[in-house]
Structure formats: C-alpha cells, structure tokens
Amino acid sequence: MSTQSWLNQGSLVLASNNKGKVVEFEHLFQQLNLPVEIIPQGKLDIEDAIEDGLSFVENAIIKARHASKLSGKPALADDSGLCVPILGGAPGIYSARYAGEHGHDAANNQKLLADLVPFRKEGEAIEGMFVCVLALVTHAEDPLPQIFQGIWKGEILAAARGENGFGYDPLFWLPELNVSSAELSKADKNKISHRGQAMQLFKASLV
Template identity: 80%
Template structure:
C-alpha cells in the first residue's frame, strides 16, 4: 500500500478555532498515532473561513481549502451540527450561530428548546442527529477532497442534562444508554459520536 502523499509533508493543519472541537480532535488524532504533526490553525494565526456553503460538505471543504491556502499545508476540516427533522433539519449548518452570535452555546440551546416547545405534546419524542463531515485536502486547489461523514442518532431533551462536552451535548439524549451526550466522558463520547465515526472512516482510508 502506498501512503497518502500528504503524510510525507510532516504537518496536517486542523481547520478549526473551536476549543471544544480541538480538544476532541487532539484525543482522536493521538489515538491514530499519525506520523505527522496535527496543528490547529490558530497556532498559525489563521482566522476562521467565511462559511457560505449550504451543506456540511460544502462548508467543510471551504474551511479546509482556506486553511490550506494560507498555510501551504494539507488541511482537514470539520463541519458539524445538530439536525432536528421536526424543524426541517434545523439548526443544521447554522448550529453554532442558531441564536445569532457565533458559539454562544447557552443561547443556542435555549433557542432550540423554545422552537421545539410547541411540538412537545403528550410526551412526544423529538428525534435529532448530530452530523459531522470531515474534508481533507492535499492542497488548496485539490480537485478531489476526501470526505468522511458520521451521523449520531438520538433524541432532544426538554431541558439540559450533564456538564461535559460543548454545543448541544446537554440536550442530546441517548435512549439506549440512558444518558445525555454531556454526561459522557470524552473517551466514551469519542467511541460513538458523529465526530468519532467520521474519524474512524478517516482512519480506515489510511489503511487501504
């Protein structure tokens, strides 16, 4: 098997400035034991890209190309969020800025709860899913980005539970486990989460 060309470059830029995501990715990449240094783009003074795509895939590619163009290195980007079918898939790609300001987890959670309140009748279960799309580009103009997608099915609680994680984790209920995503350790979450699933596919691509 021939190793991917980007592995020989010594560095892979992680196109994110989200502290929660970076912390999860650092654990996930450490488990892969890659022969490259994975560097968050903030260490290279790369600001966030303008995410003007209409899908997780588009935005992941936009972010990866942006980081790769500025750094001159291969880059991997994550675009992720929570989708609620009862709301037509919202918050979707707007998950991080659902309530307006980018990255205000408390406000985003409050808005999601408020939007779902009219739909909660007689203990109706509100289904939801966390989605993660990873895009890997060898260089900024790579015509064939590699895409790895993970989907984590669950339900949306009517009140936050748990202190771990970030984003919508306190509202994401896992009925088969009887806990919320925010009640899991990082290790437990990484094994089954949307991000963990996408990373497993990434890992599998290295082994082909």
C-alpha cells in the same frame, strides 16, 4: 498529492478555531494513534473562513481550502451540527450561530428548546441527529477532496443534562445508554459520536 506523500510531510492543519472542537480532535488523534501531527489553524494565525456554503460538505471544503491556502499544508476541516427533522433539519449548518452570535452555546441551546416547545407531546420523543462531515484537501486547489461523514442519532431533551462536552451536548439524549452526550466521558463520546465515526473513516483511508 497521494495519501502517502502528504503523510510523509508529517503534519496536517486542522481548520478550526473552535476550542471545544480542537480539544476533541486532539483526543481523537491520540486515541486513533494517527501517524500525523495535527496543527490547529489558530497556532498559525489563520482566522476562520467565511462559511457561505449551503451544506455541511460545502462548508467543510471551504474551510479546508482556506486553511491549506494560508498554511501551504494539507488541511482537514470539520463542518458539523445538530439536525432536528421536526424543525426541517434546523439548526443544521447554522448550529454554531443559531441564536445569532457565533459559538454562544447557552443561547443556542435556549433557542432550540424554545423552538421545540410547540412540538413537544407527552410520551413522544423528538428525534435529532449530530452530523459531522470531514473534508481533507492535500493542497488548496485539490480537485478531489476526500469526504468522511458520521451521523449520530438520538433525542432532544426538554432540559439540559450533564457538564461535559460543548455545543448541544447537554440536550442530546442517548436512550440506549440512558445518558446525555454531556454525561459521557471524552473517551466514551469519541468512540460513538458523529465526529468519532467520521474520524474512524478518515483513519481507514490512510491504510
């Protein structure tokens, strides 16, 4: 199925039940003025796929195929997370369940802070990066999923700052802006974030 033919269907399933992520995507689709209706898979009673890949790309494709198979529609999946090089890339693909329970933001943030204590040195920043991989499949067995990747570099704070966003946003420091990700408005975050970057590439592919 070509881009034009699936666009003509007018709708696309978003393969996520993460409320924070769904809200962010809805804002992104509005900001980018994309010519397609986004349907969160939860509205179709589609449960989360089993993410047993070993990379963001693998898991994004698994989720997209799962949603497409159960909906019969094209699907877009996001697999994203925080990678901290000094921790060997952790939490990485396990970002949402780093502390053991899926989606427990406070526990995940506390574990990350604890894991970084031995590495903190006065005057030295700990680098981190948010990664987003989007996978688009036009049908469940699409042999050529389209992949769009965004990377957002920053630093990891020693204590949370800000009330906006979700996940690790309160610990993600942007030195060039002198704010944490959780101190940005949704609109400002979407312009520069890993997810915003990947969505810009997705939009460019539709032209």
